[in-house]
Structures are given as C-alpha cells and as structure tokens.
Amino acid sequence: MTLKKRIFLLFFLSAFIPFISIFAISYYTIDSIFANKIDDGIRSNLQQVTSSLENSITNLNHVTQQLSYSGTLGKKLDEVLKPSSNIFELIETRDELKSELNVVTFTNPNIGLTLYYFQEDSSTQFGNFPIKDRFSPESLPVLSKAYGITYYGPHVSMNKFDDQLVLSAMRKVKLPQRDDVYIYVESGFHLAQDILGYNQYKGDLSHLILDGEGNIVYSEIPAMEVGENFSSLSNGAASDGIARGHHWFRQDSTQNWSVVSVISQAKYQQEKNQWLLQILLVALFFLGFTVFLAWLLWKMVYKPLGLFHSQINGMSQNPQTTGSQTRTQIPEFDFLLGEFSNMQHQIGDLFKEVQQKEKIRADLEVEKLLYQINPHFLMNTLDTVHWLAVMNGQGEIDKLVQSLNKLLYYNLGKLGQVSTMEEEIDALRQYLILQQIRYDFEFDVRISADEQVLQIPVPRFILQPLVENSLYHGLSDEGFIQIEVTRKETLNIMIQDNGAGMTEEAIERLLNNRVAEHQKVGMGIGLNYVHRMLKAQYGDQAQLVIESELGTGTSILLILPIKGEDISA
Numbered sequence: 313m314t315l316k317k318r319i320f321l322l323f324f325l326s327a328f329i330p331f332i333s334i335f336a337i338s339y340y341t342i343d344s345i346f347a348n349k350i351d352d353g354i355r356s357n358l359q360q361v362t363s364s365l366e367n368s369i370t371n372l373n374h375v376t377q378q379l380s381y382s383g384t385l386g387k388k389l390d391e392v393l394k395p396s397s398n399i400f401e402l403i404e405t406r407d408e409l410k411s412e413l414n415v416v417t418f419t420n421p422n423i424g425l426t427l428y429y430f431q432e433d434s435s436t437q438f439g440n441f442p443i444k445d446r447f448s449p450e451s452l453p454v455l456s457k458a459y460g461i462t463y464y465g466p467h468v469s470m471n472k473f474d475d476q477l478v479l480s481a482m483r484k485v486k487l488p489q490r491d492d493v494y495i496y497v498e499s500g501f502h503l504a505q506d507i508l509g510y511n512q513y514k515g516d517l518s519h520l521i522l523d524g525e526g527n528i529v530y531s532e533i534p535a536m537e538v539g540e541n542f543s544s545l546s547n548g549a550a551s552d553g554i555a556r557g558h559h560w561f562r563q564d565s566t567q568n569w570s571v572v573s574v575i576s577q578a579k580y581q582q583e584k585n586q587w588l589l590q591i592l593l594v595a596l597f598f599l600g601f602t603v604f605l606a607w608l609l610w611k612m613v614y615k616p617l618g619l620f621h622s623q624i625n626g627m628s629q630n631p632q633t634t635g636s637q638t639r640t641q642i643p644e645f646d647f648l649l650g651e652f653s654n655m656q657h658q659i660g661d662l663f664k665e666v667q668q669k670e671k672i673r674a675d676l677e678v679e680k681l682l683y684q685i686n687p688h689f690l691m692n693t694l695d696t697v698h699w700l701a702v703m704n705g706q707g708e709i710d711k712l713v714q715s716l717n718k719l720l721y722y723n724l725g726k727l728g729q730v731s732t733m734e735e736e737i738d739a740l741r742q743y744l745i746l747q748q749i750r751y752d753f754e755f756d757v758r759i760s761a762d763e764q765v766l767q768i769p770v771p772r773f774i775l776q777p778l779v780e781n782s783l784y785h786g787l788s789d790e791g792f793i794q795i796e797v798t799r800k801e802t803l804n805i806m807i808q809d810n811g812a813g814m815t816e817e818a819i820e821r822l823l824n825n826r827v828a829e830h831q832k833v834g835m836g837i838g839l840n841y842v843h844r845m846l847k848a849q850y851g852d853q854a855q856l857v858i859e860s861e862l863g864t865g866t867s868i869l870l871i872l873p874i875k876g877e878d879i880s881a
Contacts, residue, residue, distance in 0.1 A: 319610045320603070320607075322606075323605060324599075324603070328599070346587065350583065354561050354573050355563075357517065358561050365479065365521075366566070368479050369455075369481065371423070372423075372499065373461060373483075375426070376461065379426070379428075379485070379495040380495060385409065385412050386486075386487070388409040389438075389493070390487050391405050392409055393487065413438055422500055423498070423500050424441070424478060425439065425440065425496075425497075426439065427496050428493060428495060429447065429496050430492060441473070443470050443472055444471075447496075452467050452480065453466075453538065454523060454529065455521065455529055456524050458567065458568065460483060460484055461482070462481065462483075463480075463567070464479065464480045466479060471498070479498070479499045481496075482494050520533065520542065520571070522542050524569060526541050527540070535558070536558075542572065550562070554577065557576060557577055558576050559574070560575075612642060623656070627656055671848070697716075712745075715749075718739070718742045719742045730770075731771070732767050733765050733766050736772070736773075737761060737775065737797070739775075739776065740776055744757050755788075755793065758793070758794050760796045761796075761797040762799055765797050765798065768799070768803055771845055774870070775807075778839070778868050779807060782807065782809035785812060787812075791811055793807065794807070802871050802873055803874055804869065804870070804871055805870040805872070806868070807867070808866070808867045810865040812862065814860040814866060822840065839858075843856055846872075850873060854870075854873065855870070856868070856869075
C-alpha cells in the first residue's frame with residue numbers, strides 16, 4: 313500500500329470510527345428523546361380531545377335533563393300536549409315553553425339545535441333552528457348508551473343551515489300520557505369540529521372515535537372506515553401501535569367510548585428523519601474535511617518525497633547533476649533537501665576529480681608510450697648512419713641525420729600533446745625517409761591532404777603507427793601506401809596499402825594487446841597506442857575502422873571530431 317493510501321486510510325479511520333460511535337450513541341439517545349417527545353405530545357393532545365368531548369357530552373346530558381319531565385320544561389311540555397278547550401291558555405303555555413327553551417339554549421353557548429322528537433309520527437316541535445327535510449336519529453352513529461340516554465358520535469348537524477360536525481344526545485322525556493317523546497340536543501358553535509381539529513401537528517394528526525365495542529363510529533382516515541372494528545386493526549394492543557402504515561394512540565373514556573389519535577408513519581418519523589439528515593450532512597462535511605486534511609498532509613509529505621525521488625533519479629542518470637534549489641516551505645524537509653543538495657555537489661566534485669585523475673593517468677600513460685622508443689630501432693639506425701658514413705659520402709649521412717633529428721624532436725620534444733595535421737604529415741614524411749634509407753627498398757607513399765585540414769588540431773603521433781602497420785605487414789618493393797586527409801563534418805584520415813593483409817584475429821590483437829608486435833615495429837608503439845589515445849582524447853566520438861583481406865591489402869579509416877578552431881585562426 314502506497315504512502316498516499318495509508319495516509320488517507322489512517323485519517324479516514326481516525327475520523328470515521330469515533331464519529332460512527334458518537335453517531336450511534338446520539339442516534340439511539342435522540343431517537344428515544346424524539347419518540348418520547350412525540351408520544352407525549354400526541355398523548356397530551358389525545359387527552360385534551362377526550363376531555364373536551366367528555367365535557368361536551370356531559371353538558372348535553374345536563375341540558376337534556378332540564379328538558380325532561382323531571383325538569384322544569386318537561387312539565388310545561390306535558391301541559392301543552394294535554395287536550396284543552398281554552399285555546400288562549402294553550403297558546404300562552406306554548407309561548408312560555410318556547411321562551412324558556414330559548415333561555416336555556418341562549419345561556420348555554422355550547423348548545424346548538426334543540427328540539428322535541430315524537431317518534432310515533434316522526435315529527436318534531438319546538439326546535440330553536442330549522443331542521444333538514446327529514447329528521448331521522450336512527451341513521452346517526454351511536455357513540456354510547458347510558459341511563460336511557462343515547463349519545464351520537466360526530467355527525468353532520470340536523471340544522472338546516474349548518475353542515476358542521478356536532479355531537480348529539482337524545483333522551484326520553486317520560487311524559488305520563490305519552491312514551492314516544494324524546495329530547496334531541498346538539499352541540500353548537502362548531503364545537504366538535506374545533507375539538508377534533510385541535511392538535512399541535514398542524515393537520516398531520518387525525519382522529520378516530522370508537523363506541524363501547526370498539527367499532528369505528530367516526531373516522532378521518534380513509535384507510536380506516538366507519539363500521540370496522542378497531543380491535544382487528546390494532547392486533548389487540550391496548551394503548552398504541554401501528555396499523556395500515558399509521559401510528560395510533562388510544563384513550564378510553566369513562567363514558568364507554570374511546571378516542572384514537574392517528575398519524576402516518578412518514579409524519580411520525582419526519583422530525584427524527586430531519587434530525588438524521590442534519591447529522592448525515594454534518595457527517596459528510598466532517599468526512600470531506602477529513603479527506604481534505606489527509607490530502608493536505610499527503611501533499612506536505614509526498615511532494616518533498618517526490619522532489620527527493622526526482623533528484624535521486626537525476627543523480628542516478630547523471631552523477632554530476634547538482635541539486636535543485638526547490639523549497640517546500642517545510643523547515644525539516646528543506647533542511648534535508650539542502651543536505652542532499654550538498655551531497656550532490658560533493659559527489660559531482662568527486663566525479664570531476666576522478667575524471668580529471670583518470671584523464672591525467674591516461675595522458676601520462678600515452679606520454680609514457682611516446683617515450684617508449686625501441687632501443688633496437690635507435691641502435692640500428694645509428695649503426696646504419698655509421699656504415700653509410702664509411703661507405704658513402706657526407707651528403708647521405710647528412711640527410712639521414714637531419715631526418716632522424718626532426719623525427720626525434722617531434723616525438724620526444726616537450727611540445728605538449730596537441731599538434732596540427734600539417735606537423736603530423738611532416739613528421740610522417742621524415743619517418744618514411746628513414747625507413748626507405750634503412751631497409752633500402754622502394755615503396756610508393758602518396759599523401760593527399762586538403763588545404764583546409766592542415767591547421768586542424770590533432771593529437772600527436774597518430775599517423776606514424778598507422779603507416780608503420782602497412783610497412784611491417786607484407787608491403788613489397790612494388791607496394792604503395794595511399795594517405796588521404798579530408799574534412800567534412802569530421803576529420804577523415806584514410807590509409808590504404810596493397811600489402812599481404814591481416815586476419816580478424818591479427819587486427820584484434822594489434823588493437824587490444826599492449827605488447828603486441830612492438831618488438832618488430834620501429835617506434836615500438838603500434839595501433840594499440842592509437843586506439844587507446846583516441847579513447848582518452850575523444851571517448852566514443854572517434855572511430856578507428858580497419859578492413860583487411862589476405863593477399864589484397866589493408867584499409868584503415870580514422871574519423872576524428874573537430875575540436876575548437878584551427879590553430880592558425
């Protein structure tokens with residue numbers, strides 16, 4: 313796992329685990345608090361509705377009691393219903409009854425429609441409001457029956473001009489002469505509507521009203537219809553439960569009926585869900601903040617590591633690369649980067665020092681080779697001078713000595729290692745004069761050099777070993793050596809002969825064996841010197857290509873890069 317992934321994982325776990333723990337504890341705690349709060353609120357509301365309905369029904373009971381035969385108005389009604397020959401007295405009694413009825417209903421604002429109902433002929437009399445076309449109490453939902461009184465649950469008022477919900481009660485008057493007379497009283501001023509509409513949940517809470525047997529006599533929930541038995545919906549639960557996607561709470565009245573408050577599960581959970589949503593939003597915020605902190609830490613750590621990595625790669629590709637001056641604005645990393653930069657400088661200096669020492673060592677070795685003149689060659693040459701002095705005249709000796717002096721001066725002089733192509737060609741000519749005089753055989757040497765190559769700086773002593781190779785590997789009296797020096801983008805030196813040629817093994821031995829053939833070569837250096845010197849001076853920029861075929865001859869191509877300007881310039 314990478315450092316980046318580890319940092320993100322550690323930060324995620326360090327933030328996620330405590331938050332989940334706190335969230336779980338908070339959720340169960342607040343869920344309990346919200347549940348208790350909601351349940352207590354609904355139960356308080358339910359108790360208030362139940363109490364209000366009980367008071368309304370009690371008030372209806374008191375009014376019906378006043379209008380019964382045992383009350384003051386019941387006896388007036390009995391007088392009105394008795395046969396009488398005195399029409400004026402009957403009218404006066406009816407007026408007194410109506411007046412007293414008006415007083416009762418006027419002094420009790422919670423009373424609405426009031427009338428006497430005659431069951432035998434289904435007629436009504438003494439109503440304080442007009443009634444609908446047909447008065448039929450048999451069609452009203454019975455809430456409960458007690459002590460000869462029938463209470464009806466919320467229903468539409470029988471008042472012709474009022475379609476609001478009301479509670480009503482009907483009691484038998486118990487007149488001595490008639491047994492079919494009843495008192496019917498409704499609650500007034502939209503009392504039932506106000507009571508059932510009272511709740512703190514702004515219409516989210518609905519109500520059911522049950523009779524003594526648990527049947528629904530009033531319902532505000534379409535899923536729970538009037539006439540159903542609520543016990544079958546509540547699965548026998550006494551006070552609260554869940555039925556048909558609704559949460560319900562039940563309150564039983566002492567008057568043998570019950571009120572059920574119903575709220576949908578979605579509304580019941582809404583407040584808790586809102587709180588949960590807020591917690592989740594906070595969690596997402598903190599999670600995002602944690603990821604941001606992890607990214608910030610990764611950037612503070614990983615960016616300096618990336619700088620270290622890039623500098624190490626750069627140093628591995630080029631050990632002499634110096635450290636960059638990039639800074640991270642973090643003191644600890646900047647200090648390490650500074651120390652690493654110092655180390656890079658030190659390593660670069662060491663590489664330069666090693667390269668310089670290696671170059672000096674190579675130069676010394678080449679210079680050492682320059683001075684390794686074969687003593688047999690020098691002695692033989694001097695012996696030749698001696699015999700020529702005896703056998704010939706002064707002119708030949710003078711020529712020999714002059715060529716030898718020039719050659720020795722060029723090869724052994726303290727002129728440094730850089731020469732020109734012109735000087736190199738002139739030294740080669742002196743060497744060839746010595747060789748022709750020494751071995752007394754004729755061979756043709758053709759030197760062709762462009763004018764523009766003469767002042768190009770070259771290392772000293774590169775042509776003579778190449779020509780020596782042709783002289784000492786099968787060149788006959790009729791042999792020739794062709795030397796061409798041209799300039800293109802590089803300095804090209806071509807040396808061709810028609811000698812005996814060499815095998816690939818012989819070429820490999822001449823190039824790589826430091827001791828190879830030097831006993832037979834006049835100056836004792838050979839191709840190995842040229843090969844090593846080119847490596848020391850030019851590295852891989854110079855090329856030495858030898859092609860040879862036995863019995864045909866040898867071709868040597870020397871390709872040198874042109875360094876700097878011409879010496880003449």
